[in-house]
Amino acid sequence: MIDSSSQAYKKARRQYLKSTKNRDPNIEKDWTPFRTAEKHFKARFPPPDLTKVLDLATLDDSRALEVAAGVWTGKADAIETRELSTRSGSKAYAFPSVPGRLILLPAFLSPEKQRDLIKWSLVEHSQPPNETNLDIHYLLPDEGIWNAHLRDGAALVYPRPIEANADYTKQEPGPRQLINNTPATTNNFESLTNISKPPLPPSATTLPSTCRDLLPRLRWTNIGWFYHWGLKQYDFSKGKIPVHDTIREVCKGAVRSIDWRDIFASDTSDWGSSGPDWMDWHESYEPDAGIVNFYQTKDTLMAHVDRSEVCSTSPLCSISLGNAAIFLIGGPTRETEPVPLLLRSGDVVMMSGPACRRSYHGVPRILENTLPFHMKDVVDPEWAPFKSYMDSTRININVRQVFPKGFDPGLS
Numbered sequence: 001m002i003d004s005s006s007q008a009y010k011k012a013r014r015q016y017l018k019s020t021k022n023r024d025p026n027i028e029k030d031w032t033p034f035r036t037a038e039k040h041f042k043a044r045f046p047p048p049d050l051t052k053v054l055d056l057a058t059l060d061d062s063r064a065l066e067v068a069a070g071v072w073t074g075k076a077d078a079i080e081t082r083e084l085s086t087r088s089g090s091k092a093y094a095f096p097s098v099p100g101r102l103i104l105l106p107a108f109l110s111p112e113k114q115r116d117l118i119k120w121s122l123v124e125h126s127q128p129p130n131e132t133n134l135d136i137h138y139l140l141p142d143e144g145i146w147n148a149h150l151r152d153g154a155a156l157v158y159p160r161p162i163e164a165n166a167d168y169t170k171q172e173p174g175p176r177q178l179i180n181n182t183p184a185t186t187n188n189f190e191s192l193t194n195i196s197k198p199p200l201p202p203s204a205t206t207l208p209s210t211c212r213d214l215l216p217r218l219r220w221t222n223i224g225w226f227y228h229w230g231l232k233q234y235d236f237s238k239g240k241i242p243v244h245d246t247i248r249e250v251c252k253g254a255v256r257s258i259d260w261r262d263i264f265a266s267d268t269s270d271w272g273s274s275g276p277d278w279m280d281w282h283e284s285y286e287p288d289a290g291i292v293n294f295y296q297t298k299d300t301l302m303a304h305v306d307r308s309e310v311c312s313t314s315p316l317c318s319i320s321l322g323n324a325a326i327f328l329i330g331g332p333t334r335e336t337e338p339v340p341l342l343l344r345s346g347d348v349v350m351m352s353g354p355a356c357r358r359s360y361h362g363v364p365r366i367l368e369n370t371l372p373f374h375m376k377d378v379v380d381p382e383w384a385p386f387k388s389y390m391d392s393t394r395i396n397i398n399v400r401q402v403f404p405k406g407f408d409p410g411l412s
């Protein structure tokens with residue numbers, strides 16, 4: 001699989017030997033099972049073994065070229081799968097051995113739709129009124145970092161000045177730190193909403209940067225309700241941007257394609273005081289928040305639980321685009337050994353129900369050189385800048401429903 005005579009392999013081996021020379025041999029003892037799995041898949045050397053990673057694309061003849069072109073391949077039978085019958089005719093699978101009720105819709109999106117969503121994420125979405133991670137530290141052009149970079153990659157972007165009298169959230173900025181935020185519920189919603197959410201402080205050491213250099217540092221942009229990354233709570237005081245129709249349609253289509261009786265009819269978990277709501281999802285599911293994640297091939301997303309939504313049961317829809325990734329999903333703590341899934345461009349994952357929505361999950365590895373042909377060999381000259389960005393990128397559109405059906409947040 002991985003060519004051990006290649007320069008890249010030899011370099012990774014040298015770096016590994018150097019970095020582990022003085023390492024405490026007992027260090028691994030204290031790792032949780034989730035941490036151990038993260039370390040395994042993150043490793044540049046030895047490259048991770050993917051034989052225990054579920055890769056459903058290997059079952060699909062129309063994806064054979066895509067699978068063969070990348071050096072990374074998992075196995076269709078790595079874990080027990082249950083094929084679901086769908087209303088849409090697309091494939092869907094559930095996994096009896098995964099804690100909670102995870103669903104994977106492989107290749108749910110056509111190549112054309114995948115390219116449209118990539119364009120949308122960069123051209124339309126990564127600009128005001130949406131916020132990006134770069135806005136914390138830079139005064140970005142109004143047209144957003146993507147459009148500015150297309151117009152003039154060498155143009156300079158200046159640091160956001162620190163205002164002497166501003167009230168800042170006193171926390172180190174940066175994505176996804178281990179903050180044990182209070183899970184949102186219908187009962188504490190009001191008090192969480194009333195907590196003051198001053199902005200994160202810009203870094204004092206940021207230097208001017210060109211658009212070209214800044215673009216690979218784009219990590220996220222919000223969808224719908226705004227999110228406060230320092231406090232890990234939604235900031236409803238900023239209002240809501242309508243969820244784009246295409247995103248809404250894709251997510252609603254994924255939710256409607258599943259016969260939820262097949263998933264939850266025998267479920268005995270605690271759905272909270274108002275009981276299970278899956279019977280209504282075909283009509284009631286309405287995405288209103290989320291995030292577009294941009295990963296360069298060295299980026300990872302550490303184990304976390306998405307618990308800021310008041311509704312902790314309705315499906316979270318997660319769309320993968322571009323390079324493939326290893327997605328780990330475990331249980332209610334990091335002590336549950338996670339299951340690894342290989343997610344490829346066009347796949348949609350749904351996390352739904354109380355157990356799955358509160359399961360630890362993360363992305364320890366973006367699999368380099370796995371951009372599918374339908375993103376590389378595109379005749380359209382307008383696609384060229386997207387191809388060159390996507391060569392080293394994975395995009396994940398992660399969409400949620402914040403409020404349960406019938407709950408009036410009193411925000412309008």
Ligand SMILES: O=C(O)CCC(=O)C(=O)O
Nearest residue numbers: 291293306318363396398
């Ligand atoms: O990138 C992914 O597949 C998952 C992203 C995720 O878990 C999140 O945004 O909360």
Ligand SMILES: [Fe+2]
Nearest residue numbers: 304305306361
């Ligand atoms: Fe997540």
